[in-house]
Amino acid sequence: MSLLVLGGTAEARALATALARAGIEAVVSLAGVTRAPAAMDLPVRIGGFGGDAGFGDYLAVQEITGVIDATHPFADVMSERAARICGARGMDYLRLERAAWAAGSGDLWHDVAGFGDLAALIPKSARVFLATGRQSLPLLGELAVGRHLYLRQIEPAKVDALDGVEIVLGRGPFSIEDEVALLRKLRVDWLVVKNAGGAGGRAKLEAARMLGLPVALIERPVAVDGAMVRDVEAALDWAVLRMRGRE
Numbered sequence: 001m002s003l004l005v006l007g008g009t010a011e012a013r014a015l016a017t018a019l020a021r022a023g024i025e026a027v028v029s030l031a032g033v034t035r036a037p038a039a040m041d042l043p044v045r046i047g048g049f050g051g052d053a054g055f056g057d058y059l060a061v062q063e064i065t066g067v068i069d070a071t072h073p074f075a076d077v078m079s080e081r082a083a084r085i086c087g088a089r090g091m092d093y094l095r096l097e098r099a100a101w102a103a104g105s106g107d108l109w110h111d112v113a114g115f116g117d118l119a120a121l122i123p124k125s126a127r128v129f130l131a132t133g134r135q136s137l138p139l140l141g142e143l144a145v146g147r148h149l150y151l152r153q154i155e156p157a158k159v160d161a162l163d164g165v166e167i168v169l170g171r172g173p174f175s176i177e178d179e180v181a182l183l184r185k186l187r188v189d190w191l192v193v194k195n196a197g198g199a200g201g202r203a204k205l206e207a208a209r210m211l212g213l214p215v216a217l218i219e220r221p222v223a224v225d226g227a228m229v230r231d232v233e234a235a236l237d238w239a240v241l242r243m244r245g246r247e
């Protein structure tokens, strides 16, 4: 009898700490995308499950009684699968997803549905900084034509580089001062971010506002069916109720 926390976010790490402190038996699952993941206060399993069947087998073999899906707001494959399979099995499922960012005064934000909309929005010859992660590289396509793109990644690319795309290595959290300095140094005209939400990634948006830079914000995928909370405390309350109820 154990909870499974689907991780890959700061919230999942904080939830692991909170669950461990509360004495709730749980395991954290990471996809294995970063080579040196941050330490966790709960047991961790690493790597994909091997699709729907592998995930279903894992839940059964490990006698998982409930899933807290604390994956990144853009990890839609894993979230959709977890919600669907838990729903079909009558298992407890909770989505922990931080609130999206909302524009304030002085922000020059443009919402776009996906990477495919960027080329129509961002003028040719612009110098564009993408804080959208390693998976964006294959999605840049037409945007890379006639523009200079900087793509920030935590680790060196595992896929072939694309003409017109320069990789900038960096691991957050970044301060506003650091972000201002970097955007200035690279003489960036446009910033592209996923609307991930949360405090950790906010500095680049503050920096863009200070520099008067326009920002293209990629909207989140459609939310999955199922209960959702926005913060770690609410997820902990949910877990305590579920697990104590089974004792």
Ligand code: NAP
Pocket: 006, 007, 008, 009, 029, 030, 031, 032, 033, 046, 047, 048, 049, 050, 051, 052, 054, 055, 070, 071, 072, 074, 075, 076, 077, 078, 079, 132, 133, 135, 194
């Ligand atoms: P995704 O598109 O939803 O999932 C792709 C595949 O990765 C899944 O089919 C699954 O592999 C595996 N996977 C994803 N999350 C997993 C987890 N917590 N434990 C075990 N396997 C997992 O996810 P993604 O966007 O590639 O993100 C991968 C991981 O990085 C997630 O854990 C996410 O929280 C984190 N992350 C993502 C972003 C982002 O912008 N997408 C940003 C920061 C962190 P199988 O099919 O083999 O089971």
